[in-house]
Amino acid sequence: MKRKHLLTSTLLFAAAFSLMLTSCKKDPEPLALASLTAGTIDLNGATSPSNVPVNPTIVATFNVEVDPATANATNITMVQDYDDAAIALTITVAGKSITIVPQANLGTGTLYQLSFGAGLKSADNLAITPLQRTFTTEGFFAPAGAVAHFTFEDNANDIIGPWDPAASGIIDITYTASRKSAAGKAATFNGTTSLIEVPNGDLLMNTNSFTIAFWVKTNSTGKTGNHFVMGLAGWNGIQYEIFGNYEGSKFAIQYEYPGGTASEDMWFPANADLGWKGWTYAKPLTPAEMIAKLKDNWYHVVYTYNAPTKVGTLYFDGVKMKSFDFNLWDATDNKSKITGLKYAGLPAGNQLALGFIQSRTKTITDDWADYSNPANQHFKGQLDDIRVWHKAIKENEILLMYNSEKP
Helix, strand or coil: HHHHHHHHHHHHHHHHHHHHHCCCCCCCCCCCCCEEECCCCECCCCCCCECCCCCCCEEEEEEEEEEEHHHHCCCCCECCCCCEEEEEEEEECEEEEEEEEECCCECCCCCCEEEEECEEECCCEEECCCCEEEEEEECCCCCCCCEEEEECCCCEEEEEEECCHHHEEECCCEEEECCHHHHHHEEEECCCCCCCEECCCCHHHHCCCCCEEEEEECCCCCCCCCEEEECCCCCHEEEEEEECCEEEEEEEEEECCCEEEEEEEEECHHHCCCCCCEEEEEECCCCCHHHHHCCCCCEEEEEECCCCCCCEEECCCEEEEEEHHHHCCCCHHHHHHCCCCCCCEEEEEEEEEEEEECCCEEEECCCCHCCCCCCCCEEEEEEEEEEEEECCCCHHHHHHHHHCCCC
């Protein structure tokens, strides 16, 4: 009888213990974000950070394991705030963590929103409550995708691309205070011998759509004649010059059509009008207004060429100054067939010269284009934040960039 009671007691205890274990087992937890970081920067705090690098590796860590099949571009998205452009992402999963990497550098000084949608689920098939986090990238605003950027912070290096000048290609350059303290320093040119030679400049301009942007300030003290601000074999590539009377400036650029190239000036004088072939807009600045902008004053220059529309546009300080349209040339004219920009200078002279119309390896052989003569039209003044894109950036981006960077 005692054995029977003992067996019954044991069975009852086992059943109770089993029931207790069953009742103590936790229900699966819904997916929830535990942390979100870009390196050491917290993206999940109460304050949205403003110092995120343009090439971040973002790690999202959750409370439970993630279903990898749901961690995709439908459920995890990033958009650029000012134009709602979607950012292409590479997404990988490891247990409780998701690593998110933009497939191209983000724009500087730009607000982004990272979103996790309801389709993102745990390994137990429980969805996350949708959430968004925002962050701003470091620096002044600039559109994403630049291929080169020269900041002149005590050197002439390209901070994002392969266009660093050789030490022998930097002559008599000093680095002095730029347009405002937050802009750091600028390259200063003495008007007689200063020069920076950027290698493989042809690769900077051999593209269909194109944008170049930079800050420039002339120094008129003791200066006579034009300022050759920059040049890639002059008009055989791309050049920018400011007239000696400060009543205008121009780009001269070589463009490609099937079977050849042709040069076209983005010429912008004071009192500009539409009396020239292809011009579609010209802002009529008076000589006094043009001088006030170009003489001894920091101003922002942007030139864009949009290959699909065949339209070139010039901006000063975020405002459109002039535009032309190659579609307005006669159908028999090769300029109506332009596809993009193309270097047409000598292969040995393919350095982009900052401070003169061409490098010391000459394409233009005229005496006035000889760097070695200090009386020629060397640039005197300062340059800063030269950027190049192989796309035509948008008008709202140009204005945002100017407002972010202006003195």
